[in-house]
Amino acid sequence: MHNYTVKYLFNGEPRTHSFELSQARLPVHEAAMHLLQLHLGDAENSLVMPTADSTPEEILEQAERVGLTRIEVVGLAG
Structure with a gap:
């Protein structure tokens, strides 16, 4: 499993969320x-x-x- 950190704006407010996924890379459209x-x-x-x-x-x-x-994928750990 890979942990991805995604930074983005939701209705103009900055947010960050982490996803744990099996895929080796996370393109921006998939993060979206x-x-x-x-x-x-x-x-x-x-x-x-x-x-x-x-x-x-x-x-x-x-x-x-x-x-x-x-939307920006800013980190990968794992």
Whole structure:
């Protein structure tokens, strides 16, 4: 398992979150998807989430629409 630290803004407020994942690297669009699930995964409206065939650009655009911006993977330990 790998521990990733992600810095980002959520509705303009700085946040940091750590994820423990099995994958060896975490591209920014995948970090955005994890953040979408973290913040909106239980939302009643599933239209907020990108589809399984969304491109990396579409995922990042959707994240920005719901207030997740400046997503940066800043650390890996493990």
